[in-house]
Amino acid sequence: MSNSSQWRSVWTTAILVPLFFAAIAVLQVRIDAHTRTESQEKEELLLRSDAAIKKLSLGYDSLLADIYWTRAIQYYGARAGAPHADWGLLWPLLDITTALDPHLIVAYRFGAIFLSETGDAGAGRPDLAAELVKRGIAANPNQWRLYTDLGFLYYWRLGNYTDAAATYLAGSKNPEAPLWVKLMAARIADKGGSIETSRMIWSELYESTKDPHIRKYAEQELRGLKAQEDEIQLDELAGEYHKRFGRYPSSTQEMHDAGMLADIPIDPAGFTYAIGSDGKFHLDPASPIVIPVPPKAPPTIATGTTDSNSNER
Amino acid sequence: MNAPAIEILGLTKDYPAGFWRKRMRRSLDHLTLRVEEGEVFGFLGPNGAGKTTTLKLLMGLIFPTEGTAQIRGMSIDDAGMHREIGYLPEQPYFYDYLTARELLDYYARFFDYSAVERRERVERFLGMVGLATAGDVQLRKFSKGMLQRAGIAQAILHDPQVIFLDEPMSGLDPVGRREVRDIILDLKQKGRTVFFSTHILPDAEMLCDRVAVLVGGKLQGVGAPGEIVSVEVQSMEILFEGRVGRVLPANVAARATQLGARYRVEVPEAELYATLEQLRGCDARILSVTPLRPTLEEYFLRLVGREQAQSHAVEVAAR
Amino acid sequence: MSSIPEVVAINTFREAVRDRVLYNLVFFALMMIGAAILVGQISIGIERLVIINLGLSAISIFGLLMAVFIGVGLVYKEIEKRTLYSLLAKPIRRWQFLTGKYAGLLLTLTVNTALMTLGLGAALFYVGRPLIRADASILVAAYFILLELALVTAIALFFSCFSSPMLSALFTLGIYITGVFAQDIRAFGDLTHNGPLRATTRILYYLVPNFHNFNVIALAAHGEAIALSLVLQNTLYALLYVALVLIASSAVFSRRNLK
Numbered sequence: 001m002s003n004s005s006q007w008r009s010v011w012t013t014a015i016l017v018p019l020f021f022a023a024i025a026v027l028q029v030r031i032d033a034h035t036r037t038e039s040q041e042k043e044e045l046l047l048r049s050d051a052a053i054k055k056l057s058l059g060y061d062s063l064l065a066d067i068y069w070t071r072a073i074q075y076y077g078a079r080a081g082a083p084h085a086d087w088g089l090l091w092p093l094l095d096i097t098t099a100l101d102p103h104l105i106v107a108y109r110f111g112a113i114f115l116s117e118t119g120d121a122g123a124g125r126p127d128l129a130a131e132l133v134k135r136g137i138a139a140n141p142n143q144w145r146l147y148t149d150l151g152f153l154y155y156w157r158l159g160n161y162t163d164a165a166a167t168y169l170a171g172s173k174n175p176e177a178p179l180w181v182k183l184m185a186a187r188i189a190d191k192g193g194s195i196e197t198s199r200m201i202w203s204e205l206y207e208s209t210k211d212p213h214i215r216k217y218a219e220q221e222l223r224g225l226k227a228q229e230d231e232i233q234l235d236e237l238a239g240e241y242h243k244r245f246g247r248y249p250s251s252t253q254e255m256h257d258a259g260m261l262a263d264i265p266i267d268p269a270g271f272t273y274a275i276g277s278d279g280k281f282h283l284d285p286a287s288p289i290v291i292p293v294p295p296k297a298p299p300t301i302a303t304g305t306t307d308s309n310s311n312e313r
Numbered sequence: 314m315n316a317p318a319i320e321i322l323g324l325t326k327d328y329p330a331g332f333w334r335k336r337m338r339r340s341l342d343h344l345t346l347r348v349e350e351g352e353v354f355g356f357l358g359p360n361g362a363g364k365t366t367t368l369k370l371l372m373g374l375i376f377p378t379e380g381t382a383q384i385r386g387m388s389i390d391d392a393g394m395h396r397e398i399g400y401l402p403e404q405p406y407f408y409d410y411l412t413a414r415e416l417l418d419y420y421a422r423f424f425d426y427s428a429v430e431r432r433e434r435v436e437r438f439l440g441m442v443g444l445a446t447a448g449d450v451q452l453r454k455f456s457k458g459m460l461q462r463a464g465i466a467q468a469i470l471h472d473p474q475v476i477f478l479d480e481p482m483s484g485l486d487p488v489g490r491r492e493v494r495d496i497i498l499d500l501k502q503k504g505r506t507v508f509f510s511t512h513i514l515p516d517a518e519m520l521c522d523r524v525a526v527l528v529g530g531k532l533q534g535v536g537a538p539g540e541i542v543s544v545e546v547q548s549m550e551i552l553f554e555g556r557v558g559r560v561l562p563a564n565v566a567a568r569a570t571q572l573g574a575r576y577r578v579e580v581p582e583a584e585l586y587a588t589l590e591q592l593r594g595c596d597a598r599i600l601s602v603t604p605l606r607p608t609l610e611e612y613f614l615r616l617v618g619r620e621q622a623q624s625h626a627v628e629v630a631a632r
Numbered sequence: 633m634s635s636i637p638e639v640v641a642i643n644t645f646r647e648a649v650r651d652r653v654l655y656n657l658v659f660f661a662l663m664m665i666g667a668a669i670l671v672g673q674i675s676i677g678i679e680r681l682v683i684i685n686l687g688l689s690a691i692s693i694f695g696l697l698m699a700v701f702i703g704v705g706l707v708y709k710e711i712e713k714r715t716l717y718s719l720l721a722k723p724i725r726r727w728q729f730l731t732g733k734y735a736g737l738l739l740t741l742t743v744n745t746a747l748m749t750l751g752l753g754a755a756l757f758y759v760g761r762p763l764i765r766a767d768a769s770i771l772v773a774a775y776f777i778l779l780e781l782a783l784v785t786a787i788a789l790f791f792s793c794f795s796s797p798m799l800s801a802l803f804t805l806g807i808y809i810t811g812v813f814a815q816d817i818r819a820f821g822d823l824t825h826n827g828p829l830r831a832t833t834r835i836l837y838y839l840v841p842n843f844h845n846f847n848v849i850a851l852a853a854h855g856e857a858i859a860l861s862l863v864l865q866n867t868l869y870a871l872l873y874v875a876l877v878l879i880a881s882s883a884v885f886s887r888r889n890l891k
Contacts, residue, residue: 009883009886010883013879013880013883016876016879017876017879017880020872020873020875020876020879021838021839021876023872024838024869024872024873024876025838027865027868027869027872028837028838028842028845028869030865031842031845031862031865031866031869034859034861034862034865067813067816070816070819070820070823071816071819073823074819369717369890372717372720372721373720374716374717374720374889374890375889375890376887376889392723392724392725393723395721395722395723395724396723398721399721400717400718400721401718402714402717402718402721404714405714405717405718406713406714406715407715407718408643408647408715410646410647410650410651411646419639419643420718420719420722422634422639423636423639423722423723423724424722424723464718467718468718468721477721
């Protein structure tokens, strides 16, 4: 080929190729939008049977597990905080992930929290969460953290203190488990439902995990618990004020002026506490802190289980 | 004057060579050549001289490092030029799942023939190369000679003006070679230009109007076969039989070789008549007297030897 | 009068037939028959699901293997066997040759896919389900598979222009797998908090042929309708990408010195 026609074809190719790629990228965006709207209506997992998937993965189980794990996180991310989202696929995704790779510990831990979480924050299925973690324990009996996660579920979501204590105890038998696990077993057996116990659980969770979603959530809970503790203390002080002055204080400022408080307490978000006419303190309405619902009452039918072992304190 | 059939100007081809592919090996060095219409032109040279490289360059299978070429006035870049040429590659290989008939029909479709014309052509050329009965045999069952014939058929089936044949006689038995020679002569009679490469010199001598000799990628000489070698007769060959009981002259006996009852002796032309006299003197029976021109082969070997010596000297100097 | 690429295409098709490539249909048929019989034994309600999933997946896999293994030899074989020498001496441009070889293999794949789809329909019929309107999505799924194969073939052809069959097959399959998992690769990249890595996976996503676009096997199995706009978009996508690859192949091949 002569040089001039060679140069011409180089230039033609050099111009055409990027043009084509640009057009292709544009099309791809349209196609993606398409599948996204479809999936919002009715997301579909091609296969739900984990046995089938395991066989089809032709031995590349753990790779496929990683892929499903990624999808699970994406699925969560698309729904966390979104009102009235449908969480139906979270369980199958985690189910398949752990079926493909039973040693993917973080998947169990993730499921323990977000499968059981209620409202807009999770799937609201503590029963499935417990099943997932139990499966995790079966496959990884030496992972003492899974025991504490299960204990957490029993305590925090299912209100089942007996099983919670028993699980923590089982976990404490692992030589690697720190002392507090046994302590926890004892505490729950004694005083399940106390704020201190809850705080121990959440701060342990916060310390022990690297997963950013779990950490963020635990931190939120801890702040809520701190606020709750503050409120209880403030309520006590308000009671004393009432004894002294015959009425409840109207604000923490008054209590400070009366010398009962060293300085004005604020909640972890920086807002002051307000007091109601009944003398009980509560959060400033503008504060973003959420007091976690204490696991006192047995769970309602909406979450799927009534645990026959739950007992009142 | 018409455009020449083939005009090659400074055609050069380098190949990357050596372990890192940095050095260049020059397989064709500034070839300049002109072939007129209607010539039968022989392209000679030992193996590796660059003959096949030249043909591949002309066919557009590889691209020149330098230089240009034109066939019937059209550049070798021009796809249309291919309508007027036919090509038989060295050791041709064709789609072995096709029959000979199907192969020719396939190739014929690249030209503008009607279905009827095409069929007629295919039959005609199958017959011309002697494959009429083997038309429906799959090419994978063909012998080398049959493949060669199919190759020639596909090269000329569209009546090209210039036909390029790379080693057309290779793999053929004497009958086959005679047939190919006849085809070439027939093409010449029709006024076509035939350009063929070969290393079998007697064929070239017999068929070609002109030849070019290529050694080591360089053109060594162009001209009529007779021109290229010296016309001067250098020596004479005498064949004779001795008479029973008569002794040969000593100088003759010394130089003669004996084959059964016959003798052969070579003498310089100047000594011819003197030697004949001597033989007459001993009653020898003269069988033949033949002038010996140096053959193309001898010229060739001398050229090749010189070229090899040169390149050897260059190698030695480089060390 | 046929155009030159057509001539080459028909010959390529003829070669595939004579190389007994279409015998894979026999395996497919046997498999579908086996499946239809087996499925009849399982619980009611999911026979359709299983047969369609199995059938369409098989069509996809068989087609993929054919596209790759024949595709990587399309040009390579002609160079190795030197059949290209006498062909290129004819009045044919190199791009016409490439287009013709491509079209020939695509024709083979189309015939193959069509026959298999018929076989799938027959298996469905045998299982006792009358064909319903929703089955149109099976045809769309098969069409999408064909689009996918058209793209894979083009890529195999591209590598065939300059690489040996083994390497070409590896590259082609590699690109195919990347294209299937392209969304996940992008998701991986998005999850990391590494800016350049995320940008890289994003760019990769738009460069790589996104084969996952064409996978509607699940939708077809559940009898879901497939939007016309998706059909048009996928068709356009495939057309553009194939054109792109053929242009690139032509650019590479036109300058190649044949040995």
